Amino acid sequence: MKLTRFAYLFILLAVLVPWLQKERVFRILDRILEAPSYKRVIKPTLIAFPSAAILCYQIPLIKTHLPQFIWTWLEKHVILLAGIYLLLPIFVGLEDFIREKARIYSDILPPDGQSLLLKALDYPVLKKMDRFLSALRPSKLNKFQSAGDIFREITQPDRQLAEIIRSIHNFFEALAALQNMPDANFRTVLFKMARKIPVESWCCFPESELPVQGIIYDKTCLASHAVKRKKMIIIEDIKKEKKSMRSRVSRYCESEEGSALCYPIECRHINTIPLAIRIVSDKPFFKSSAKNLYEEILERFKYRILIEYGLSQLKNYTREKGC
Amino acid sequence: MKKVKKEVVKPRVILGGSSRSDLKKEALRWAKEAKRESQLWRKYFAMSK
Numbered sequence: 045m046k047l048t049r050f051a052y053l054f055i056l057l058a059v060l061v062p063w064l065q066k067e068r069v070f071r072i073l074d075r076i077l078e079a080p081s082y083k084r085v086i087k088p089t090l091i092a093f094p095s096a097a098i099l100c101y102q103i104p105l106i107k108t109h110l111p112q113f114i115w116t117w118l119e120k121h122v123i124l125l126a127g128i129y130l131l132l133p134i135f136v137g138l139e140d141f142i143r144e145k146a147r148i149y150s151d152i153l154p155p156d157g158q159s160l161l162l163k164a165l166d167y168p169v170l171k172k173m174d175r176f177l178s179a180l181r182p183s184k185l186n187k188f189q190s191a192g193d194i195f196r197e198i199t200q201p202d203r204q205l206a207e208i209i210r211s212i213h214n215f216f217e218a219l220a221a222l223q224n225m226p227d228a229n230f231r232t233v234l235f236k237m238a239r240k241i242p243v244e245s246w247c248c249f250p251e252s253e254l255p256v257q258g259i260i261y262d263k264t265c266l267a268s269h270a271v272k273r274k275k276m277i278i279i280e281d282i283k284k285e286k287k288s289m290r291s292r293v294s295r296y297c298e299s300e301e302g303s304a305l306c307y308p309i310e311c312r313h314i315n316t317i318p319l320a321i322r323i324v325s326d327k328p329f330f331k332s333s334a335k336n337l338y339e340e341i342l343e344r345f346k347y348r349i350l351i352e353y354g355l356s357q358l359k360n361y362t363r364e365k366g367c
Numbered sequence: 368m369k370k371v372k373k374e375v376v377k378p379r380v381i382l383g384g385s386s387r388s389d390l391k392k393e394a395l396r397w398a399k400e401a402k403r404e405s406q407l408w409r410k411y412f413a414m415s416k
Contacts, residue, residue, distance in 0.1 A: 155409065160401035206380040210390075217394030218401065226395065229387065236379075245378040250387040254375035 074146030077139060091132065094125045144224065153337060156222050164215035165344060168207040175200065201356035206247035208348050209234045212321065213249040215341070220329055228302075228327035235320045237308075240271045242320065258296030265294035267320040270306040274317065276339055278332050279304045282324070303330040307342045311350055318353060 076082055097118060100106045107115065118125070153161065176198050178184065188194050213232040220228040232249045235242035241263055245255055259265050269292040270277045277292060279285045283301050285293050293300070302325045309319040321342070323330075330338070 154405075156398075156401045156405040159404040159408070160397060163397050163401055163404075202380050203382065206378075206382050210382060210385060214390060214394045214397055217390060218398040221395055221398040222402065229391075233378075245376045247378045247380045247382070249385050250390055251378075251381055251383070251385040252387060254377065257374035257376050260376055 070142060070146040073142045077142060090128065090135075094128045097125055153341070154222070157219055160215060160218050160222065161341060161344065164211045164218075165348075167211040167214070168204060168348065171207045172204060199355060199359070201352040201359060202246075205234070205349060205352040205356065208345055208352065209247050209321065210249055212342070212345055213323070216323060216325070216329075220325070220327075223329075225327055225329060228325050228329050230326075230329075231324045233322045235267045235322065237267065237271050237317055237320050240268055240317070241265075242267045246319070256296045259294050262294050262296060264292075265296075266292050266304060266306040267308075267322050270308045271317045271320055274308060274310060276305065276307045276335060276342070278330050278335055278338070280328060280330060280332055297324075300324055300326075302326040303328050305330045305338060307338070307346075309346050309349055309353075311353070319349065 100110065101115065101118070179194065179198050188197070209232060213230055216230050220226065231253055233255050234246040236244040236246050242260055242265060245260065248255055262268065266277060266279070279292065280303050282293055282304055285291050304322065304324045307321045308317045309321065310317045
């Protein structure tokens with residue numbers, strides 16, 4: 045009879061789990077594990093229950109004060125105590141497994157991810173600091189003829205912008221490593237956009253893997269789609285996307301597989317989208333469910349990118365005017 | 368069969384020292400440091416509670 049009940053439960057789970065999707069199941073289980081009631085009451089009780097029960101059973105003073113039905117029930121189900129003892133290590137292992145899995149699907153940046161974000165934001169600042177402070181060296185100071193010379197030496201917005209993109213690339217590589225996906229390889233490109241199409245590749249990482257020529261001026265590429273929509277686009281499965289009738293992946297990116305993200309960088313002050321970041325991972329790393337998280341992360345970089353972009357444009361303007 | 372070489376776009380800026388292995392090494396170092404730092408933060412918050 046009990047076996048049939050287990051069989052029913054098993055069938056129910058087998059039906060429910062694919063319906064709920066493993067992503068959701070792990071997230072729900074993780075939420076249960078993180079609940080204070082579980083952490084403070086259920087888990088300690090489960091751990092302490094077998095030893096406490098045996099201890100109480102051995103001490104006559106406690107045994108006589110507790111209702112008799114507890115002891116009759118325990119004597120009847122003594123196998124349960126042994127079972128809990130045996131299952132505890134398995135249970136702890138299962139808990140770790142759920143936590144690890146849930147982290148992959150999480151739409152919240154874990155604490156180590158937050159430290160990583162700080163590191164990624166610091167990295168371009170350190171590069172800028174190096175440039176500023178190395179200009180103070182007497183050998184360099186003597187060479188400066190005017191304030192313009194100093195300004196040109198310390199502000200290199202095109203380069204600084206590339207440093208920010210390198211930092212974004214490293215951030216996602218490191219985040220993948222933290223999410224147990226160290227084999228995921230990323231490719232990051234910053235496109236300069238004009239009339240909603242990419243007109244130039246500003247920088248790309250790794251620098252040994254340059255984007256194909258065809259992607260420039262391609263109206264059907266991911267960057268063009270993201271800029272037209274003025275929203276971030278996430279493609280969870282590039283192969284599947286390519287097969288669809290309304291594919292948003294450029295036909296020039298035929299060898300690409302895995303997942304991709306494209307983030308348009310809008311400048312409200314001039315009411316245009318001058319840049320778009322395209323990040324491709326060869327593994328299914330980017331998830332639509334974590335869209336808000338990616339937006340939160342990239343927004344931090346967006347402000348820094350726009351400052352450097354603005355400076356670059358102003359520098360070009362002054363150069364053209366001959367200032 | 369002769370392999371057709373694809374034309375590539377040269378980016379505006381090339382920083383150098385950003386090959387796949389360089390970036391991977393750097394990212395793994397970042398991940399390691401971030402893990403250690405977050406543990407320190409956790410310890411700090413646990414102590415200040």
